[in-house]
Amino acid sequence: MGELRESKKRETRQRISDVATALFFERGFDAVTIDDVAAAAKVSKPTVFNYFARKEDLFLDRQDDVRVLLREALGGKAKGEAPVDALRRLVDRLHHEKHPFARIDGETVGWWRVVAASPSLQARLREIGDEAVEALAGELAGPKVDGAARLAAGMFVLTWRTAYGEAIRVFERTASAKKASTAFLALIDRGFAAARALD
Numbered sequence: 001m002g003e004l005r006e007s008k009k010r011e012t013r014q015r016i017s018d019v020a021t022a023l024f025f026e027r028g029f030d031a032v033t034i035d036d037v038a039a040a041a042k043v044s045k046p047t048v049f050n051y052f053a054r055k056e057d058l059f060l061d062r063q064d065d066v067r068v069l070l071r072e073a074l075g076g077k078a079k080g081e082a083p084v085d086a087l088r089r090l091v092d093r094l095h096h097e098k099h100p101f102a103r104i105d106g107e108t109v110g111w112w113r114v115v116a117a118s119p120s121l122q123a124r125l126r127e128i129g130d131e132a133v134e135a136l137a138g139e140l141a142g143p144k145v146d147g148a149a150r151l152a153a154g155m156f157v158l159t160w161r162t163a164y165g166e167a168i169r170v171f172e173r174t175a176s177a178k179k180a181s182t183a184f185l186a187l188i189d190r191g192f193a194a195a196r197a198l199d
Contacts, residue, residue: 016043020032020037020040020041022040023037024058024114029117034049063128065101066128069094070087073086073090074086074140084192101164102164104170136153136156151198155195155198159192159195167180167187168180
């Protein structure tokens with residue numbers, strides 16, 4: 001019974017997120033209210049907030065995936081393997097799988113245009129980046145996070161964010177997913193090489 005309840009909760013959360021995302025694409029993030037989302041999803045406003053603490057999280061609803069992916073990548077590294085190599089393998093896997101965190105195409109560019117048009121989404125994305133740095137630093141250093149772990153984590157997160165942003169710009173200029181992917185991976189390699197030099 002509990003499993004069925006959890007499954008229904010996941011379905012409801014996904015439905016609310018999907019409805020909200022469609023509205024944000026159609027009208028722009030700032031023009032859509034929580035009341036609009038609730039009405040379109042056929043749920044109450046409190047139900048929306050039961051699943052999403054803030055409006056921004058309706059659109060940026062994959063932040064928990066970041067922590068899981070980082071934890072799995074570092075937890076699965078071979079004995080003696082450098083963290084940067086495990087994270088580089090993660091990039092390759094996500095790129096190969098066409099995961100949204102490593103895919104550049106018309107859909108992901110459209111998503112980023114919604115973000116670029118909303119100061120509140122940009123601010124929340126920066127917060128998520130800061131949270132990712134702390135989470136990654138914890139994975140790198142364990143319970144006693146120090147400045148070196150935060151520096152390395154910050155370089156990894158900044159590299160990924162910079163590479164993705166540049167790939168978006170390349171795609172917008174060229175309409176070529178191949179050229180965008182090449183730019184993404186080239187900057188990943190440069191940034192990760194700099195992070196490797198910290199060891």
